[in-house]
Amino acid sequence: MRIRNLLLFMTIALVFMLAAGCTAKSLSPGTSANVTATPAATESPATTMAEGQVVPNQQANLSFARPGIVENVLVKEGELVQEGQVIARLKGQTSAKAAIAQAELQVLSAQQALNDLNEKAGLGSSDAELKLAQARIELKNAQDARESLNYQQVTQNNLDLMRANYIIAQDAFKTAQDDYDQVKDRANNDLNKANALSKLSAARQARDNTLYNLNKALERPEANKVAEADARVAKAKAALDDAQATFDKLGNGPDPEKLAIAQASLKSAQAQLEAEQTALSDLELKAPFTGTLVSSDLEAGQAVNPQTKILLGVISNWKIQTTDLTEQDIAGLKAGMPVSITFDAIPDLKLKGKVDRIKPLGENKQGDITYTVHILLDDQDPRLLWNMKSFVTFEGR
16 A cells, blocks of 8 residues: 555656646737646556455365265375366265165166056056947947847838739749649549649748748847847946046056156155265365365364365466455456556566456455456466465556
């Protein structure tokens, strides 16, 4: 603060020293002289200075997610660690892995139960569909059989033909009878008598056959056959209703209540597995990015908790953070503004950079509200170290 104020004072003094002068133009006697003030020099652009510190462009405070006892330390302070590499482990790995194995078994069991339920529902649905189709066919056959009992056995055309055939056969029998009567008294070996008798026998048989067919065609169904047909129809209807109810229940998949229970069991088992996997992961401290383990006091056998911090940073890529810009100083600063940086510890080093961002939240430092400005360097220098003090000049304000 003292150095910045001294520089500000020197800048103001320089401005006053270069203040505008006045020149007078000589006039003839009796004429008044008008004096016009003109600036002798143009003001130089205003600058703002601030103190800062060197910090990594990427850093993180790491800690275990749960308390425990350190089992082994795989990366020590000052060593390089790769992204995702385990830095240290807590005790309890064996029991955590056993819990994961048990949880995986529960997931497999729940998944198998759900699969079996769906598979059985699919088979049951197919079987129910087949039985439903068979029940429909049986009902149709029973109804057709019962319907046939309501009508005569032959069509009216066939019935008329049968009646005509009977009349013709009866007339032929009468003619054959008359012919035979004329020769019936002859000897049995008489040829004419034998022919007449043969024709009479054939005519009688033809008449009897046509009469039999006509009577059969005119018959009505027996009462017991009608009763049997009605019973078959009723039984087929009941079977169809049962088949339809079964198909309606299984046709849309497994029973909703059983399905909900199976799905809930699987979801619970999966959640338990995730919890056990998280518990195992919490026993390991991993690097979120590739960097150097700058600060770590971890030792095997040490008790730690989430408040135990270790510091990871990328110490090959630095940036500057200001530490003393007040709310009056911050006005006019913006992202992209060029800056120059010098260092107390390296007098011959001067770097260029630009404003990356201004932290919008101010912090109270000894009564002053200060804002942190993040500055990206155009070039890096291997001599820079973490928290090294720097001086930042904001140019072209």
